[in-house]
Amino acid sequence: MRKRSFLLTTGLLASGLTPLALASPATAATAKFVDDFNGDGHRDVVFGDGTATVGGKKQAGAVVVVWGTARGPAVAVKRSLITQNTPYIAGTAETNDFFGTKVTAADMSKGGYGDLGVGVPRSGKGGALHILKGTSAGPSTTVTSINQTTTGVPGTPESADYFGYDVSAADMNGDGCPDLAAGVPGQVLGESLCYGGVATLLRGSKSGLTGKNSRQFDVRTPGVDGDPAQANTSSHRR
Numbered sequence: 605m606r607k608r609s610f611l612l613t614t615g616l617l618a619s620g621l622t623p624l625a626l627a628s629p630a631t632a633a634t635a636k637f638v639d640d641f642n643g644d645g646h647r648d649v650v651f652g653d654g655t656a657t658v659g660g661k662k663q664a665g666a667v668v669v670v671w672g673t674a675r676g677p678a679v680a681v682k683r684s685l686i687t688q689n690t691p692y693i694a695g696t697a698e699t700n701d702f703f704g705t706k707v708t709a710a711d712m713s714k715g716g717y718g719d720l721g722v723g724v725p726r727s728g729k730g731g732a733l734h735i736l737k738g739t740s741a742g743p744s745t746t747v748t749s750i751n752q753t754t755t756g757v758p759g760t761p762e763s764a765d766y767f768g769y770d771v772s773a774a775d776m777n778g779d780g781c782p783d784l785a786a787g788v789p790g791q792v793l794g795e796s797l798c799y800g801g802v803a804t805l806l807r808g809s810k811s812g813l814t815g816k817n818s819r820q821f822d823v824r825t826p827g828v829d830g831d832p833a834q835a836n837t838s839s840h841r842r
Contacts, residue, residue, distance in 0.1 A: 638773075638782075639709040641738045643717045646672030648742075650720060654705030658687045658697040665703030667722055669742065684742065686722070692745040693734065694727075701726045710773035710782035713737050713812040721784055723768030727751070730761025733768040733786055735813055748813065750786075750806065756815030758804060764790040767804070781808035793822055800824075 637647045649670040658664035664687065671682035686704075688697040697703070701724060708721040717738025725731040732751035736743035751768075752761040761767070770787030777783065784806045793800030800822055807817040821828055 638711060638718045640672070641669060641709070641718045641720060642671070642742045643738065643740055644672075646674065648672045648718070649677045650707050650709065652704035652707035652722065654702035654725075656687075656704075658703075659689055661697045661699045661701075663700045663702060664688065664697035665701055665705065665724070667704040667707060667720075669720070671742070686736070686743070688724075688727075692747055694732075694747065694749050695724075703727070705769060706771045706787075708771045708773040708784065710775075710784070711738070712773065712782050712784065712808055714781065714810055715739075719743075721771050721773055723771040723786070725766035725769040727768070728761070729763055730765040731767035731769065731788070733771055733784070735784075737812070750813070750815060752788075754815040757806070757818050758820040759788065759791060759802070762790070762792065766790045775808070776805065777807075779808075781810060782813075783808045784813055791822070793824065 636645055639647050639650065641648050649672065651668045654665040655663050656666040658666055667686045669684045669686070670677045670679050673682065686693065688695045688701060688703050703724045704722055705725055706723040709718045711717065712719040712735060715738065719738045720736040720743045722734045722736070724734065728751065730752050732749055735748040737746060738744070750757065752759040752765065765788050767788045768786050769789050771784060773782050773784045775782050786804045786806065788804055789801040791800060791802045802820050802822040805819045805821065806813055806815065
């Protein structure tokens with residue numbers, strides 16, 4: 605799957621596909637699937653390739669959305685390309701940004717469409733994740749960006765934290781609002797665990813995903829498996 609997604613993304617970049625080549629708008633309705641980004645009742649396919657070359661910048665990263673139809677994914681005609689050179693995405697494609705290293709989907713805004721979560725572990729200082737709200741025309745051009753400077757999010761951003769190295773969405777507390785877990789493998793723990801790493805849980809709400817009530821989990825958290833003494837031997841940093 606990793607190789608196939610890489611080849612697909614590389615091919616789209618090479619073909620000069622215009623970013624945000626969205627499918628025709630569909631009538632808004634409650635999405636049957638968390639990965640139905642335009643609410644047309646068909647599952648879409650999203651590929652994240654953090655190693656893609658964008659504008660000559662190696663490993664800048666890209667995300668490709670292939671729109672679903674009654675006959676399956678419409679690879680040839682209905683797809684969009686999102687990178688940090690896309691006008692509404694914060695930042696600019698740079699070498700080793702790894703935009704789209706991991707992606708996830710859920711109706712995080714409770715709007716009836718699948719929303720797209722994109723991890724950017726080398727964005728700015730410490731990494732970030734972007735939430736693209738689903739609409740009848742697909743992922744919105746209004747993007748919510750969350751990092752360790754966001755109010756309520758634990759931690760202090762450091763250059764090798766890699767916030768958003770991994771992202772996964774699900775309703776973890778059963779309140780009907782999807783939450784999102786962001787991996788931060790390079791997070792320093794205290795004064796001695798240089799490569800301890802944490803998972804940051806961002807709580808969902810009826811107004812969408814924010815930093816409010818976020819929690820941080822690591823090997824020191826009661827009930828979490830792991831030996832803090834071994835954390836310094838980790839090597840997650842690229």
